[in-house]
Amino acid sequence: MIDVKKLCENLYKDEVGNPFILTDGQKEIFELVLSKKNNRINCLTYTQYGKSLTIGLAVLTAVATFPERWAIVAPTNKKAKIIMGYIIDHIFDNEYTAGKFEIGKGESRDKIRRERSKDRLNFKHSDGTLGEVFIISSEGKRTKDVMDALMGFGAQNIIIDESSLIEDLQYSGIMRMLGGYKDNFLLEIGNAMRRNHFYKSSRDDYYYKIKIDWRQGLKEGRLTQEFIDEMKRTMRPDIFKMFYECEFPAPDSIDNSGYSFLLTENDLDRAYVDDIQLVGEKKLCVDVAAGGDNYSTIILKAQNGAKILYREQNPDTMSLVGIVIRLAGNEGISEIDVDTIGVVKGVYDRLKEIDTWSDIVVGVNNGEKPENEEDFINVRAQSYWRLGESIKAGYKLVRNQAWEELLVIKWKIQSDKKIKIKSKDEMLKEGILSPDVADALAMGFAKIDNLRTQKVSSYTPKLREFKKVVY
Secondary structure (H helix, E strand, O other), X not given: OOOHHHHHHHHOEOOOOOEOOOOHHHHHHHHHHHHOOOOEEEEEEOOOOOHHHHHHHHHHHHXXXXXXXXXXXXXOHHHHHHHHHHHHHHXXXXXXXXXXXXXXXXXXXXXXXXXXXXXXXXXXXXXXXXXXXXXXXXXXXXXXXXXXXXXXXXXXXXXXXOHHHOXXXXXXXXXXXXXXXXXXXXXXXXXXXOOXXXXXXXXXXXXXXXXXXXXXXXXXXXXXXHHHHXXXXXOOHHHHHHHHHOOOOOHHHEOOOOOEEOOOHHHHHHHEEOOOOOOOOOEEEEEOOOOXXXXXXXXXXXXOEEEEEEEEOOOOHHHHHHHHHHHHHHHOOOEEEEEOOHHHHHHHHHHHHOHHHHXXXXXXOOOOOOOOOOOEOOHXXXXXXXXXXXXXXXXXXXXXXXXXXXXXXXXXXXXXXXXXXXXXXXXXXXXXXXXXXXXXXXXXXXXXXXXXXXXXXXXXXXXXXXXXXXX
């Protein structure tokens, strides 16, 4: 077998122009891609290990050397372009790969390297054969359209990046891409995020397994103990286990769709108090029942805690306006948050018509774009995430059985790496009624101004660290 460590040193450069040095774990990954001595591989590493770069260099070496067809598949086109971008970055590190690369009409080395926008690369060998690498994604609004698109491709060799973020049905379409080739190769890489096909392949005896956690990264000099200690202090334990321990979520902590519970019973028990002196700016959070078994709910929220003031199955939404006004006058509040979606918008509209209250009435639409569009799919996801982190940081709830609704709220990371909260429609299919109390409290976290207290100030750094590992 070729000494791939020496090969990389001779062919490729690091970001500052020095010979590229593979660590032990990267060397193993590179060898497996280039040799294909195992045709099914599950590669599980801690985040930011450098696996995408390593695989990019290995695929580049393969297509420049052999007449092979390689497909890089990922949950999104943006993600698929990461490995392709590494390939483009290093094509011109040496004349071996550069000399075989087919440059299109009107293109130049500088343009290709600068734009990094190509979805397909060809390498022509001396005997006239071609080595090819291309990218495709499994993203799409309709499952049928995605499946049709995947079925239109075929490749002898497939790399699935962020495999755990690809849905099982789409994964089956990717596997069928290998069907036209007797000798085929599949490498799945990713983080331990869902107990789906990626989890199953990590336990399948037919697969060769690579598992590189933070301890190996420390041994290889890619991490410091200080950094790991910082991650342990600032990150949620379940997220640290996924991204640094390479441990899949426990069976009872994640469902078949990849959702995890936002809060646990222990979190809620720590938040409960029999009474509390609410301090700072106070607001009313009003969730209006849309009929049926739903409850109209009014919560008094302050900077250090919250309590339920009203929860009734009130079919007369307009009578709720009078109740809101009475409670607002009694409590001396500075803001009234009201949902504005669909038929319940009437309460918001009526409150805005009352001169005394119109200036402090704030409409909240959970389906709108959030302040932080990079991390959250919508306002609902952002609000619930803030709520969850605030409770974990010490936010208090005056004891009430209705708060137990918070225990049915689940979240997941979508294929676009944005956080989503399980929708009411999804919960209803599972027999879970609308969590009106939980929704009302989350509404109070829709605006960033609600996080000005020291009690919940840990939200910002925790999200920043979360974003650091996810992206």
